[in-house]
Amino acid sequence: MALLEVSGLGVDVAGLTLLDGISLRLDRGGSLGVVGESGCGKSLTALSIMGLLPPGLRPRGSVRLDGADLLDADDHALCAVRGRRVAMVFQEPMTALNPVKTIGAQVAEGPRRHLGLSRRAAREHARAVLHRVGLDPSRVSPDQYPHELSGGQCQRVVIAIAVACGPALLIADEPTTALDVSTQARILDLILDLVADEGMALLMISHDMAVIAETVTDMAVMYAGHVVEAGTCRRVLGDPRHPYTRGLMDAMPRGSGRPGEPLAAIPGTVPPPGAWPAGCAFRDRCPRADAACAIRPPLVADADGHAVACHRPFGAGERS
Numbered sequence: 226m227a228l229l230e231v232s233g234l235g236v237d238v239a240g241l242t243l244l245d246g247i248s249l250r251l252d253r254g255g256s257l258g259v260v261g262e263s264g265c266g267k268s269l270t271a272l273s274i275m276g277l278l279p280p281g282l283r284p285r286g287s288v289r290l291d292g293a294d295l296l297d298a299d300d301h302a303l304c305a306v307r308g309r310r311v312a313m314v315f316q317e318p319m320t321a322l323n324p325v326k327t328i329g330a331q332v333a334e335g336p337r338r339h340l341g342l343s344r345r346a347a348r349e350h351a352r353a354v355l356h357r358v359g360l361d362p363s364r365v366s367p368d369q370y371p372h373e374l375s376g377g378q379c380q381r382v383v384i385a386i387a388v389a390c391g392p393a394l395l396i397a398d399e400p401t402t403a404l405d406v407s408t409q410a411r412i413l414d415l416i417l418d419l420v421a422d423e424g425m426a427l428l429m430i431s432h433d434m435a436v437i438a439e440t441v442t443d444m445a446v447m448y449a450g451h452v453v454e455a456g457t458c459r460r461v462l463g464d465p466r467h468p469y470t471r472g473l474m475d476a477m478p479r480g481s482g483r484p485g486e487p488l489a490a491i492p493g494t495v496p497p498p499g500a501w502p503a504g505c506a507f508r509d510r511c512p513r514a515d516a517a518c519a520i521r522p523p524l525v526a527d528a529d530g531h532a533v534a535c536h537r538p539f540g541a542g543e544r545s
């Protein structure tokens with residue numbers, strides 16, 4: 226049985242569809258990336274899995290963790306899973322942390338609640354976890370407040386809170402977007418280290434293909450609330466079939482580019498929910514679109530599990 230099995234996940238609000246037909250699978254100790262431009266629905270996918278959708282947003286389909294459907298679960302059952310079996314690292318460390326509680330107290334909360342530790346044992350555990358995420362107690366005290374720490378240190382605290390109870394699944398939603406470039410690589414290394422050491426599964430969400438390529442083995446490309454291509458990173462990045470995936474890859478900065486040379490940006494922007502064109506939602510921006518694209522293409526997988534939703538996909542090895 227998969228650790229996480231998302232099937233036909235959709236999210237609606239006031240008659241508007243924000244996500245539709247999202248299916249993802251992640252095995253114990255495995256890693257999966259979700260990539261796409263801003264507004265494609267990556268965060269809503271993560272929030273649906275965590276049971277943390279904002280009020281008014283209604284999920285449908287199923288999200289199974291260890292076989293149990295989280296979309297059916299009541300608040301009590303969800304609270305028992307969140308933090309204990311699945312935990313999330315958010316984009317903005319400063320807003321994810323409570324400004325009026327010490328960092329030690331914030332890391333100790335989960336172990337008190339989920340592991341039944343005494344106040345003192347939870348404090349000791351928090352100290353050890355903070356050390357583990359690179360906050361040496363001789364330099365950063367558990368008694369400090371978030372505003373006394375740098376952005377990178379705050380993100381380490383957020384990671385400490387997430388891993389404090391040894392979850393089976395760690396969801397990282399753009400964990401480095403708010404950080405400066407030199408800190409970004411160190412935070413990604415820390416996440417990969419923890420995931421390997423603790424045997425956690427990793428769901429990495431990013432708009433950045435390079436982050437996905439460096440951190441996970443499998444990936445799903447999202448566009449306008451749908452998965453448009455999925456498979457192993459080796460297949461998807463080595464032989465991208467969907468014109469959107471190609472566009473994202475062509476837009477990646479390359480070391481070999483000449484200074485001043487413009488990147489090949491995808492023309493236009495992701496249409497907001499309610500303004501998706503009928504048929505393939507990417508067709509207004511797609512260089513290969515034709516009349517067939519007025520009908521929504523299904524996501525079809527080959528024998529290797531490389532799945533593409535496109536009527537005019539690139540052939541194997543075909544150049545853009």
Ligand SMILES: Nc1ncnc2c1ncn2[C@@H]1O[C@H](COP(=O)(O)OP(=O)(O)OP(=O)(O)O)[C@@H](O)[C@H]1O
Pocket residue numbers: 238243261262263264265266267268269270279282399432497498
């Ligand atoms: N509470 C809400 N009510 C209505 N629409 C929403 C709500 N939350 C998100 N959306 C819309 O759903 C779409 C997907 O949002 P989501 O935050 O999942 O995108 P994303 O791919 O994670 O982008 P980003 O990287 O910018 O966070 C967006 O168009 C967004 O405006």
